[in-house]
Amino acid sequence: MKKVLVLFLLVFLVGCSNNTEVKEEVKEIVETKEEVSSINRIISTAPSNTEVIVGLGLGDKIVAVDNFSDKSEIPHDVVLMDMMAPNMELIMSLEPDVIITSNLNSEGGSPFDQIIDLGYNVVNIETANSIEDIYSSIEAIGIAVEKEEESKIMVKNLREEIEEIREKSKQIEERKKVYFELGNFSGSLYSLGNGTYIDEIISVVGGENIFHEQESWIVVSGESIVDKDPEIIVTSSSMADSVAEEIKTREGFSEVEAIKNDRVHVLKTSNLSRGSQKVIIGIRELAEVMYPNVYK
Amino acid sequence: MFINSSKLKFIILISVLIVVIFLGVALGSVHIGLRDIIEIFKIKIFNLDMEIETPKYMSIIWQLRFPRVLVGILSGSALAVSGLLFQTILKNPIASPYTLGVSTGASIGVAIGVILGVSNFMLSVLGFTVSILVVGFILLVASLYDKSLSNVSIILIGMVTSLTLNGFLTLLILFAGESSGQIIYWQMGSLSLKTYKNFVDLLVVLVISVTYISFKHVELDILSFGEYEAKKIGLDVGKLKIIIIGVATLLTAVVVSLNGVIGFIGLVSPHIARKIFGSRHKLLIPGSIIIGSIILVSADMVARTVMQPSELPVGAITALMGGPFFGYVYLRKGKK
Numbered sequence: 001m002k003k004v005l006v007l008f009l010l011v012f013l014v015g016c017s018n019n020t021e022v023k024e025e026v027k028e029i030v031e032t033k034e035e036v037s038s039i040n041r042i043i044s045t046a047p048s049n050t051e052v053i054v055g056l057g058l059g060d061k062i063v064a065v066d067n068f069s070d071k072s073e074i075p076h077d078v079v080l081m082d083m084m085a086p087n088m089e090l091i092m093s094l095e096p097d098v099i100i101t102s103n104l105n106s107e108g109g110s111p112f113d114q115i116i117d118l119g120y121n122v123v124n125i126e127t128a129n130s131i132e133d134i135y136s137s138i139e140a141i142g143i144a145v146e147k148e149e150e151s152k153i154m155v156k157n158l159r160e161e162i163e164e165i166r167e168k169s170k171q172i173e174e175r176k177k178v179y180f181e182l183g184n185f186s187g188s189l190y191s192l193g194n195g196t197y198i199d200e201i202i203s204v205v206g207g208e209n210i211f212h213e214q215e216s217w218i219v220v221s222g223e224s225i226v227d228k229d230p231e232i233i234v235t236s237s238s239m240a241d242s243v244a245e246e247i248k249t250r251e252g253f254s255e256v257e258a259i260k261n262d263r264v265h266v267l268k269t270s271n272l273s274r275g276s277q278k279v280i281i282g283i284r285e286l287a288e289v290m291y292p293n294v295y296k
Numbered sequence: 297m298f299i300n301s302s303k304l305k306f307i308i309l310i311s312v313l314i315v316v317i318f319l320g321v322a323l324g325s326v327h328i329g330l331r332d333i334i335e336i337f338k339i340k341i342f343n344l345d346m347e348i349e350t351p352k353y354m355s356i357i358w359q360l361r362f363p364r365v366l367v368g369i370l371s372g373s374a375l376a377v378s379g380l381l382f383q384t385i386l387k388n389p390i391a392s393p394y395t396l397g398v399s400t401g402a403s404i405g406v407a408i409g410v411i412l413g414v415s416n417f418m419l420s421v422l423g424f425t426v427s428i429l430v431v432g433f434i435l436l437v438a439s440l441y442d443k444s445l446s447n448v449s450i451i452l453i454g455m456v457t458s459l460t461l462n463g464f465l466t467l468l469i470l471f472a473g474e475s476s477g478q479i480i481y482w483q484m485g486s487l488s489l490k491t492y493k494n495f496v497d498l499l500v501v502l503v504i505s506v507t508y509i510s511f512k513h514v515e516l517d518i519l520s521f522g523e524y525e526a527k528k529i530g531l532d533v534g535k536l537k538i539i540i541i542g543v544a545t546l547l548t549a550v551v552v553s554l555n556g557v558i559g560f561i562g563l564v565s566p567h568i569a570r571k572i573f574g575s576r577h578k579l580l581i582p583g584s585i586i587i588g589s590i591i592l593v594s595a596d597m598v599a600r601t602v603m604q605p606s607e608l609p610v611g612a613i614t615a616l617m618g619g620p621f622f623g624y625v626y627l628r629k630g631k632k
Contacts, residue, residue, distance in 0.1 A: 068473050082470060185481035186406075186416055186556055187488035188609070214606065219481075221325040222360045222489050224605030226352050242415060251491045252359030255352050 039097045039145050044069060045083040046102030049125055051276035052138050053100065055154060056147040063094045086111050096120065098144055103127050128275030130197050131162060131204070137275060154277050161280050162204060165287055169206035171294055178207040178290070179230035179258070182217070182273075183237075184246065191220045197279075198272060205287040206294070207232065226256055232290055233258040236267035236282075265289040302579055305572055309586045313369075313593075320365040320593045321357065325604035328353050360489075367490035368596045369589040370498040371554070372561055374547040376588025377506060379562025380569070380580055381544035384520050385537055386447045389626075393548035393562035395451065396541070397458035399483075401430030402552045404461055407468035407479045419482070423553035430457065431545040435538060445534045446523075450541075485556035485611030487596045494554055501550050505543050506581065512540070513577040520575060558611045560618030561588050567625050591618070 043064045044050040050069035053062060064079035065071065071078065079094065081087060083101075091099070098121045101112055116122045123144040128134045135155045142151020180198060182190040192198055193214030202209045210228040211220060233256075237243040244264050253259050267289070272282030287295040322333060332348060336357045339346050348354060378393040386395065394400075405426030409419040434454050435445075442449035469476045509516075515536055518526045526533050548562065569583035592610070595617060599610040 067470075183478065184416065184489075185478045186419060187486045187490070188481045188484075188607070189488065190477075190481075211605070218606045219608075220605055221600055221607045223324050223326045223356045223600075226356050226360065227326040227605075229352060246415070250489065251363070252355045255355045 041094065041096045041098075042145060043081075043091065043094065043096045043099040045081075045086070045100065046125070046127075048128070048137070048274040048276040049100045049102055049141060050074075051274060051278050052141045052151075052154075053145060055277050056142065056145060056150050058145055058147065061145075063096060064091070084111065086115075088114055091115060091120075092118075098123060100125060100141060100144060128197050129195050131200050134197060134275045134279060135159065138277060158277050158280055162283065165283060165295070166204050168294060169204065169287075169291075172206035172291060175206055175208045176231040176290065177210050177228065177257075178202050179210050179225055179228070179233045181233065181235040181247070183235075188219050189222065189225070190217065192217050197275060201272065201279075201283050201286065205283065205290055207290055222250070222252060226252060229255075229257050231257045231261070231263060233264045234267065234286065234289065235265075236270060236272060302573060306582070306586075309572075309583070309590070313586050313590050316590050316593050316597075317365055317369065320368065320597050321361055323597055323601050324356070324361050325600050325607065326356055328357060333357055359491075363492050363495055364487050364490050364596070365593055366492075366495045367498060367555070368487050368593040370495065370502055371487070371551045371558065372565075372588035372590070372592030373585040374498065374502050374505075374551045374588075375558065375562040375592070376565035376569075376584040377502075377509065377581060378544040378547040378551075379564075379588075380566035380577075380584045381509065381516075381540050382562070383566050384516050384577070385540050385544070386451060387520065387522070388447065388451065389567070390563070391451075392559075393544065393552075394557075394559070396434050396454040396545065397430045397461060398427045398545055398548045399552055399557045399559075400458050400461045400465060401427035402549065403479070403483055403557065404430075404465050404468065405553075406482050407465060407472060410475045410478045410482075411468065411472050413475075420553040424549050427549040427552065428545065430461065431541065431549075433457065435541065439534075439538075443534075445537055450537075481609070482556045483611075484609030485558040485614075486599075486607070486609055487555055487592075488600075488607060490554075498550060498554070501546065505547050506585070509540075509543060509581060512536070513581060516540070516577040517575070520577075556609075556611065558592065558614055560614045560622065561591050564618045564622045564625070565591060567622065571625060 039058070040061055041063045042053060042058060042061050044053055044062060045066045047066070047069045050062070050065050053059070054073045059074045060076065062074050062078055064081055065074070066083040067080055079090065081090065099112065099115065101122055101124045103124060103126045112122050123140070125137045125140055126133070128137055135158065138155050138158070139148075139151050142148045142154070180191055180202060182192065184190075191211050193209070193211045193216060195216045199209045199212060210225070210230050211218065233247060235243055235247065244266050247253070247264050248259055258264060267282065267285050269281055269285055271278045272286060284295070322330060332350070332353050335348050336354055338344065339348070340358055375393055379391070382391040382393060382395055383389060388395075402423035405422035405424070406419050408426070409422040414422070434450070434457050438450045438453045439445055441453070469479050472479055515531060518529060518531060519533065519536065523533050551558070565584045565588040566580065568587050569580050573579040573583045591614065595613040596610045598617075599608045599613045602608065
């Protein structure tokens with residue numbers, strides 16, 4: 001759409017002037033625009049990578065994505081694939097210029113090995129474990145899709161926004177103890193420790209993750225949550241009301257500070273769970289629910 | 297063994313169970329001193345109007361740990377009895393509560409629930425319903441195909457149905473997208489966050505089922521000698537089979553829909569009970585119940601303490617402990 005608009009404007013300009021020199025110049029611009037990138041067909045295999053690619057303005061160049069990626073911002077129909085078991089024939093028939101994979105897809109021998117052996121351009125992005133990792137993933141994708149400048153700007157903006165929040169968090173005198181629940185899977189409570197960027201984000205906005213001394217993604221016991229007595233409980237779900245209610249009425253949790261003070265918050269967006277430039281939306285939401293006085 | 301009186305054996309087993317329950321309450325992912333625990337129980341049992349030093353320990357012991365141990369006792373019992381019934385009815389030593397696809401059925405119910413995004417309570421309801429439907433379907437097909445309802449037919453149709461449904465389950469997990477983790481977690485089984493209400497629900501089902509089964513212990517004995525003998529005596533084998541499979545399925549379905557899939561207890565407990573008590577169901581039923589409780593409560597204790605404050609899925613622990621143990625029990629029997 002944008003391209004059509006640019007062309008239209010250019011033609012309009014050309015139409016206005018009778019100068020042949022201008023005409024030549026415009027022709028040149030149009031031609032170089034066409035050749036500016038050799039990346040025209042992209043396959044993305046992870047939601048966070050897809051968001052970055054779309055953010056770099058290449059949504060229209062994506063030809064296939066994994067089942068979990070957000071398709072709403074891709075302006076045309078794309079092929080959906082199960083990236084745990086990618087269909088090689090389909091991938092080849094799509095003639096991708098680059099395939100952006102994530103290490104989510106490569107547990108013990110990547111299913112893309114075959115494609116790499118065939119000489120396809122496969123760029124693997126490690127899942128982000130820290131905020132710095134998110135920055136470097138964005139830059140790596142930028143290089144892979146030949147949008148290096150844009151990706152650097154994207155990282156710069158993101159960094160500024162995050163640092164701004166970090167700066168504001170210094171006003172907070174008493175850092176609150178936070179329990180971040182990723183999910184209650186029929187009693188198995190899923191949370192996170194250090195070595196995850198969400199743990200880092202909790203600290204950036206001025207909180208303290210009660211399971212910080214644990215590593216990575218973990219299943220925690222109800223007992224240890226009650227023992228650590230968090231002042232704020234945060235979770236994220238599409239079913240906000242019922243989830244909050246379930247936590248508040250959870251057997252044995254009534255003495256927990258967060259429950260006593262009605263500080264159970266359900267994040268409405270899933271942006272925090274994706275290591276892309278959109279993580280900032282999740283960070284802001286987290287900051288606002290945790291310290292409304294400071295951030296709102 | 298020098299002990300021959302079964303009464304003495306029961307006394308020993310019950311003592312072991314009491315020790316295990318005691319340890320189950322005393323140990324957990326949060327360390328709480330014995331004195332505090334005794335204090336808490338005193339306050340709760342005698343309804344004293346007293347405060348303890350650390351009020352949060354009250355919640356941990358009384359609302360999180362104790363109900364969990366209680367649910368563990370009943371779930372272990374139910375799985376063990378269910379396993380015993382399946383092994384007797386199908387005259388198959390490797391039959392377990394899951395032979396007829398109860399776990400696959402429940403998993404499918406839960407998977408559908410997860411995809412629809414229902415609450416944890418509704419997940420249990422769906423799991424229970426689908427598992428009962430699956431076993432009902434198997435029995436229906438088996439009885440249409442084979443009027444005498446032979447074990448081979450039941451097991452074969454059960455296997456075929458299970459395999460087919462497993463394929464369906466794999467597809468559901470795929471469709472579940474990001475929620476697939478929830479289905480997989482559920483399948484591993486956990487006693488986390490169980491309540492007194494869960495305990496009472498289980499208790500009602502268990503008491504009714506076991507009482508009923510106890511009246512049938514002679515029939516079960518006869519059946520374990522062989523169907524031919526049973527028929528000769530005039531037992532309506534087909535009807536008995538359907539009723540007993542129904543009861544066994546009900547027991548397992550309740551446990552599985554509440555806790556997820558906890559394996560091996562239903563397979564191992566009856567074998568241990570047979571080693572200790574011989575083959576009479578009058579003793580095998582209570583024996584399996586106690587052994588099943590001991591195994592599940594101790595497995596759960598391991599699950600929540602070895603990697604504290606993190607928890608392991610209890611289903612993985614029962615399999616890790618149960619597998620080698622079963623091999624030992626069974627191979628030793630072969631040597632004789």
